[in-house]
Amino acid sequence: QYEDVRTGTGTGQFSGTVPLDTTLSGSTYQLVDPARAGHRTYDLKQGTSGTGTLYTDDNDVWGNGTQSDRQTAGVDVAFGAAATWDYYKDVFGRNGIRNDGVAAYSRAHYGNNYVNAFWSDSCFCMTYGDGAGNANPLTSLDVAAHEMSHGVTSATANLTYSGESGGLNEATSDIFAAAVEFHADLESDVPDYMVGERIDINGDGTPLRYMDKPSRDGASRDYWSSSLGSVDVHYSSGPANHFFYLLAEGSGAKTVNGVAYDSPTHDGEAVPGIGLENAERVWYRALTTYMTSTTNYAGARTATLRAAADLFGTYSETYLAVAAAWAAVDVGD
Ligand code: ASN
Numbered sequence: 001q002y003e004d005v006r007t008g009t010g011t012g013q014f015s016g017t018v019p020l021d022t023t024l025s026g027s028t029y030q031l032v033d034p035a036r037a038g039h040r041t042y043d044l045k046q047g048t049s050g051t052g053t054l055y056t057d058d059n060d061v062w063g064n065g066t067q068s069d070r071q072t073a074g075v076d077v078a079f080g081a082a083a084t085w086d087y088y089k090d091v092f093g094r095n096g097i098r099n100d101g102v103a104a105y106s107r108a109h110y111g112n113n114y115v116n117a118f119w120s121d122s123c124f125c126m127t128y129g130d131g132a133g134n135a136n137p138l139t140s141l142d143v144a145a146h147e148m149s150h151g152v153t154s155a156t157a158n159l160t161y162s163g164e165s166g167g168l169n170e171a172t173s174d175i176f177a178a179a180v181e182f183h184a185d186l187e188s189d190v191p192d193y194m195v196g197e198r199i200d201i202n203g204d205g206t207p208l209r210y211m212d213k214p215s216r217d218g219a220s221r222d223y224w225s226s227s228l229g230s231v232d233v234h235y236s237s238g239p240a241n242h243f244f245y246l247l248a249e250g251s252g253a254k255t256v257n258g259v260a261y262d263s264p265t266h267d268g269e270a271v272p273g274i275g276l277e278n279a280e281r282v283w284y285r286a287l288t289t290y291m292t293s294t295t296n297y298a299g300a301r302t303a304t305l306r307a308a309a310d311l312f313g314t315y316s317e318t319y320l321a322v323a324a325a326w327a328a329v330d331v332g333d
């Protein structure tokens, strides 16, 4: 099917003004992205099922950054899907969520006062609520990358969404949410190791989750313990997020892009950072090559050590840093 490829411009609430790949059908532009397998973005118009209405526009200038414009959320989630697609393609050569060149789709304006967003395997789609009260729409780049990465996890390790494997599933989405932010490197959304910092879901400007010291949110665990498997998956992700931060940036106090972090370790031991991009490669290879649906924290340690051995050599500096970062969150010795 012939598609007339256009480059439009959108202004999201979080993305700022960004280029958007769109499609011209007759005299109407559609939020259909021909550069990324035809990813489509829909306005659910507060519905909770089906696809609602495909976003269309007369002049290929989308949204104005305010919530009262229905297109604004569409711009943010279309941009988030594109940036996440590009991240997996550019960094890992992954061609879409299932690596089969098939696009998912996105649905904005789900329900009323819905303060969440989610991935669904059954529709192979991402869905975003508008928030409520103080909480902004759940449409920021890290939220989109988090949800889309649930699709990647489903298509690869398929980590079961409960117990320790559930925490690793959640951590995988947080890890790639941060990675996508750094890769996109937006001026309007300075890359950081926090999740949901633009949403203001707590109403006091604090993020949903912190990776340098997960317990900063008041609920996430910093370290593995034998009770971790009975903790909600959004909090049992903590030790793996903490591992990842330590592996990327190292322990102690550090400022990245003007944001201050201070990452503790279990026994006060120092952990060297190997850099974010190397840490991403280790986690991605572990996820796609060695983790399975039942992988627990001990298994994640083994999987990442194997990945580091494949990528950098057994007992390489990187391999030893992986071991040290796990020990620092009390996994292995
Ligand atoms: N936004 C949540 C998440 O992706 C939805 C859920 O609880 N699964 O983790």
Ligand code: ZN
Pocket (backbone or CB within 6 Å): 146, 150, 170, 173
């Ligand atoms: Zn999640």
